[in-house]
Amino acid sequence: xxxxxxxxxxxxxxxxxVAYYLAVAPLLALLPASLAYRAACWRGDWTFRSWPDxxxxxxxxxxEVLGEQLSPAEAERVARDVFRIRSCEVIDLMLLRGRxxxxxxxxxxxxxxHLDAALAEGKGVILCSAHSGxxxxxxxxxxxxxxxxxxxxxxxxxxxxxxxxxxxxIWDFVYARRVVRHRQRPNIEPWPGRLKxxxxxxxxxxxxxxxxxxxxxxxxxxxxxRTTEVTFLGRQAGLLPGVVTLARLTGAxxxxxxxxxxxxxxxxxxxxxxxxxxxxxxAAAFGRCxxxxxAAIRExxxxxxxxxxxxxxxxxxxxxxxxxxAAKAGDGTGRKGELQQSSR
Amino acid sequence: MEAVINDYISRELVQDASLLPLGNATSLLETGVLDSxxxxxxxxxxxxxxxITVDDVDLVPExxxxxxxxxxxxxxxxxxxxxxxxGRG
Numbered sequence: 001x002x003x004x005x006x007x008x009x010x011x012x013x014x015x016x017x018v019a020y021y022l023a024v025a026p027l028l029a030l031l032p033a034s035l036a037y038r039a040a041c042w043r044g045d046w047t048f049r050s051w052p053d054x055x056x057x058x059x060x061x062x063x064e065v066l067g068e069q070l071s072p073a074e075a076e077r078v079a080r081d082v083f084r085i086r087s088c089e090v091i092d093l094m095l096l097r098g099r100x101x102x103x104x105x106x107x108x109x110x111x112x113x114h115l116d117a118a119l120a121e122g123k124g125v126i127l128c129s130a131h132s133g134x135x136x137x138x139x140x141x142x143x144x145x146x147x148x149x150x151x152x153x154x155x156x157x158x159x160x161x162x163x164x165x166x167x168x169x170i171w172d173f174v175y176a177r178r179v180v181r182h183r184q185r186p187n188i189e190p191w192p193g194r195l196k197x198x199x200x201x202x203x204x205x206x207x208x209x210x211x212x213x214x215x216x217x218x219x220x221x222x223x224x225x226r227t228t229e230v231t232f233l234g235r236q237a238g239l240l241p242g243v244v245t246l247a248r249l250t251g252a253x254x255x256x257x258x259x260x261x262x263x264x265x266x267x268x269x270x271x272x273x274x275x276x277x278x279x280x281x282x283a284a285a286f287g288r289c290x291x292x293x294x295a296a297i298r299e300x301x302x303x304x305x306x307x308x309x310x311x312x313x314x315x316x317x318x319x320x321x322x323x324x325x326a327a328k329a330g331d332g333t334g335r336k337g338e339l340q341q342s343s344r
Numbered sequence: 345m346e347a348v349i350n351d352y353i354s355r356e357l358v359q360d361a362s363l364l365p366l367g368n369a370t371s372l373l374e375t376g377v378l379d380s381x382x383x384x385x386x387x388x389x390x391x392x393x394x395x396i397t398v399d400d401v402d403l404v405p406e407x408x409x410x411x412x413x414x415x416x417x418x419x420x421x422x423x424x425x426x427x428x429x430x431g432r433g
Contacts, residue, residue, distance in 0.1 A: 190380060195373075196403045198384035203400060225359070226379070245381045249388050 013051070021090060021174040029094030033106060037266035040091045044084030058082050058307045064319050065233050066301060081302030085133075088265050092137040096178045100144040107141055107259075111272030114255055115147065115210070118275060124205030124252040127212040127272070128243050130293040131305040133259030138270040139212050140182035148184035148209040152201055153217075154191060184209055190242075192222035198246060205252045212257070213243050215289055216297075216306070218315030228283050230290045233297065237317045241286035247278050254278060256289065258296040260303055271296075345418060350411045352389055357382045368411040378408060390414075396421050 020043065028036040048055055058079040062070055070078060095103035118125045127142075127149075129135050136151070143149035157171045180186055185204060188211075190197045204211050219227050219240055227238035247254045253275035261268050273292065278285045297304045306312045314321040346368050354366045358377050363370065372378040378386070386408070387398045396418070407417040 192379075195378070195380055195383050195405065195408070196400065197380035199380075199387060199400065199403055202384055225376070226381075242381055245385070249381075249384055 018170060018174075020087075022170075025090040025094050029091055029097070029102070033095075033102075033266045034264075036091050037088055037264070040087040041084045041265055044087035045080065047087065048080045048083040054308070055079055055083070057310060061307045061310060061313055061319060062301065065235075065313065066298070068234075069298065070301070078302045079307070082307050084265060085261060085302055086308070088261065089134045089137070092134045092268075093175065093178050096137060096140050096144075096182060100141055100182060103137060104141055104144065106266055107138060107268045107270060109138075109142065109145070109270045109272065111255075111257075111274075114272050114274045115142075118253045118255060119147070119208060119210070121253065122208050123250060124208050125210045126205070126243055126247055126252050126254045127210055127257045128254050128276070128289050128292075129212060129214050129257045129259075130216040130296060131214050132216075132293075132297055133261060133300065133303040134268060135212075135214070135257070135259045136179050138257070138259040138268070140179055141270070142210065143182040143184065148204075148207075150183055150185040150188060150201075150204045150209055150211050152188045152190060152197070152211060152213040154189045155187065158189070192220060198242070198249075201246055202250050205246075205250045211246075211252070213246075215239060215241075215243055215286075216293055216316070218306075218312045228286055230283065230287050232290050232294055232316070233318055235318055239286070239290065239316070241282050243289060244278060244282050244285045254289065256292040256296075258293075260296075260300040345415050346411055348393065349390075349414050352393075353377065353386065353411065356385065356389075366411070368415075370411075371409050372411075373405055373409050383408060386414075390418065394418060394422075 024043075025040070028039050030036075031039070059072075059075050062075045062078055063072070066075075092103055095106070115125060115127075127139070129139075139149050139151060155171070155176055157168050176187075185200075188197055188200045188204075201211050201213075216232070216239065219238060223240055224238065226240060228241045229236050230239055231237075232239065243254060246252070255275055256273040257270060259268055259270045276285075276288050276292070301307075306316070306318075310319060313319040350366055350368060353372070354364055357372075358364060358366060360375070360377075363375055363377065366377075383403065387403070391397060402417065402421075406413060408414055
């Protein structure tokens with residue numbers, strides 16, 4: 001009986017998410033931005049209230065990882081922001097229509113001069129980011145503004161066993177299609193066994209393009225042997241230092257880029273850093289990138305995707321690999337009940 | 345050629361010491377020696393050492409699965425180059 005109710009809840013949750021992406025958000029995106037994002041926040045608040053299992057799980061994850069940084073009340077507030085921001089990110093996606101001018105009006109790109117200076121060297125640029133903020137939409141804006149951008153990242157819905165082809169088609173239609181329209185090439189997806197990935201990235205860099213990569217991606221089982229141990233969010237985490245190898249082999253500079261939302265939820269900033277030094281051991285060079293990611297996540301914790309994903313936090317070594325009781329409640333986990341707003 | 349390729353892979357790409365000495369026929373994919381980034385390193389090495397450009401379409405497992413396969417591919421490319429040079433000449 002309990003299982004049936006849980007299944008029904010999960011189905012309703014998924015239906016609501018699909019309806020939001022397919023119908024509600026496209027309509028909201030036609031309204032003035034202040035109204036659209038306010039409505040998105042209402043939907044975020046409603047989800048926060050009506051999905052207590054996931055809310056508790058997010059609060060638990062925040063406290064587990066940032067325990068010393070967040071009081072219980074602050075963790076609750078950040079968790080509510082997590083829900084609001086995920087909801088707002090769907091509006092960002094819808095505003096990528098046409099030449100993305102509607103979104104461009106709301107996003108300030110800081111540090112563009114670093115990107116221009118790096119591209120002037122002619123070896124392409126690697127933009128290193130985290131699964132934080134509306135980073136994919138921000139990269140689409142960069143492309144729309146004249147910088148040829150290609151992303152290294154996995155669309156998570158493409159391969160997990162059990163994911164139906166209908167689900168894949170839905171997410172391709174509502175999500176990937178909108179983002180990839182503002183890309184130089186389709187995503188370079190680094191699944192195990194795909195040998196061409198790094199060469200394709202190098203080829204884009206040789207063409208003096210911008211290649212983006214999120215270095216906080218949890219490693220797949222097959223990738224664990226190639227991870228580097230780094231200090232990330234106060235713990236030892238195993239992350240893939242491919243960005244360093246790619247930079248050294250191609251000579252492309254690595255710039256850090258993080259998107260974050262302002263207090264009104266509709267304006268955003270994409271911060272691009274000067275080049276990160278790549279000298280020294282791989283672990284040391286990669287450590288500089290991780291330090292920058294760590295700082296960006298701590299500064300705007302609600303923007304990070306993985307609070308919603310206990311499995312990913314466990315893969316990163318940030319929480320024990322034991323599901324929080326809330327995760328067992330069967331009200332849908334992040335990936336199934338809500339679109340993971342990312343490619344990895 | 346085999347010795348040069350084998351030496352580079354053994355020194356730079358093999359992480360599991362139990363695979364050494366590396367046989368020229370050993371599968372680099374099945375043993376996990378070659379992944380996307382190590383293939384890029386190998387391609388950069390080959391291009392610099394042998395002065396050829398490896399096209400994206402040539403990046404298939406058949407050409408890079410073993411030292412023998414890599415050398416066969418390089419010889420075929422060298423043959424093509426010679427053929428083209430002859431044709432132009």
